[in-house]
Amino acid sequence: MTQLFLIGIGTGNPEHLTGEARRVMAQADLFLVPHKGSGKSDLADLRTQIIADVRSDAPVALFDMPVRNESLPYIARVDAWHDEIARIWMATMAQHPEAQKVALLVWGDPSLYDSTLRIAARLNPQPDVQVVAGITSVQALTAAHAIPLNTLNAPVTISTGRRLRDHGWPDGCETLVVMLDGECTFQTLDGDAFDIWWGAYLGMPEQVLDCGRLSDVSERIIETRAKARAAHGWIMDTYLLRRLPEK
Template sequence: MIALHLIGIGTGNPDHLTGEAVGALNAADLILVPRKENAGDLADLRHAICAAVLARPVPIAEFDMPVRAGEGDYVQAVQDWHDAIATAWRAAIAAHLPGGGSVALLVWGDPSLYDSTLRIAARLPDISVRVVPGITSIQALTAAHAIPLNALAGAVTITTGRLLRRQGWPDGADTLVVMLDGGCAFETLDPVGLAIWWGAYLGMPQQALDHGPLAEAGPRIAARRAALRARHGWIMDVTLLRKESR
């Protein structure tokens, strides 16, 4: 029997791991680390986290992360991609832990929030799943800027860059958190009356922050984001947008 532990690791800082997460990693029989094309730093970060918190030797196995098709129907492409990832997980586990045991996967942020790890794990019905929650990028963003997530007595809407581009500002939303934004979806909005708080590589040495009225800060953020992505080869960022008080 395989017990799969999905461990939230925050945004890459070992200090973001909870005590429960550290315990789960140390109790594992195997830690799986995905390696993405042109994003070797992400695998290296997972190795660095393990080196920082492991109190005993735990085997670590890398596997090649399948690449999602960039053309055709988006939802079908994602479904096919998830199937391929589940197959890669099964192959890696069979190769490195044929007798069964406890397997740990390190998940950015939290496995329950705009992350498909649980959907992928559901494709392996013979494997039991345990989730160890972690600090989300939203928490890391609001902490870095020292701001509350919501306006006074206000609601918060969490969405994606893809949806923001397609649908615009959601009706009734005062505060908007934008995740999984491959570009700068805020550029599609009328900036009048909107403020932005942005963060990339949150909690890491290369952390980058900016905020201000969207009309002023938006162009700065777009330019800085492009420069950072070119420098590091990858970027993980999150944005909070809020209607300014009148």
């Protein structure tokens, strides 16, 4: 049975790679490396560089990522996209029948707002899937700002920009980490009621950070984000919001 290793590699800093990740990568027979489309070739380049730092002789199979069908409703669109990615994975691995240990590098950790595990579950025949944990963007964000994730004895909610936009601030929530937000949804909130810690390209040389009272920094973050995306052709960012105590 083929083994498929989903290896969390952190948020772009090669030093985020764990000892376990290096050990597993050293044993892999094949690395699957996706292209992300125009303007994102540096993501594939970074993956191949991380691989080369561990294995100078590593066998790499590049594959093109499919495009989502924007005419479908969101869930149906993503399901169809995942089906197509799984088909591409199977076709790519079929071209390398000798590879029994296949590795795929995953930004952050495969368990947190990443669909690699859901795609792997679609493979037929089903390989032996093993996960190597990685540093998440949440950890990288709090480390970059030198802040604790939670207040004393308090819970944390992790959600998406889509849910914040569609459902508003979660009931009873004090600290909210927002991921996958391409619309800067924080600008829909009462800026005087929240503090924000924002970061993009976390752990990478391009890293940019900002923080403060939401009303003071919201416009600056939006402008910084737009400039960074224009410069690089892509952006990965996340932010933490904390509701201020009511006076």
